[in-house]
Amino acid sequence: MRDDGITRAGEAEIHEWIQTHLIDPKIVITPTSFAGDRLVASGEGEFTGGPLSFAFVFGIKDDRVTDLTIDPV
Numbered sequence: 001m002r003d004d005g006i007t008r009a010g011e012a013e014i015h016e017w018i019q020t021h022l023i024d025p026k027i028v029i030t031p032t033s034f035a036g037d038r039l040v041a042s043g044e045g046e047f048t049g050g051p052l053s054f055a056f057v058f059g060i061k062d063d064r065v066t067d068l069t070i071d072p073v
Helices: 010-023
Strands: 028-035 038-044 052-061 064-072
Antiparallel strands (some): 028 038, 052 064
16 A cells, blocks of 8 residues: 555555554545545544645456555645
C-alpha cells in the first residue's frame, strides 16, 4: 500500500500504518463515491484540518486486492 508518498508492504508495516493513521486518531471514513477501482471518502477524526477527502485506488486481481494507493482529493 502507498500513502503519504511511502510504500508499505507486509503485514507488520500495514498493521503499523492502520494503528497510527486510523485507530490512534480515531478516524471515521465515510465513502462519498465509487467508480471502477477508485473509492473517494471523507475522513474525520482527532487530527488537525479535518475532515479531509481521500481517493483510495485499489489494484485487483482474481477478485483480491493486490495493492492500494491513497491520495488526498
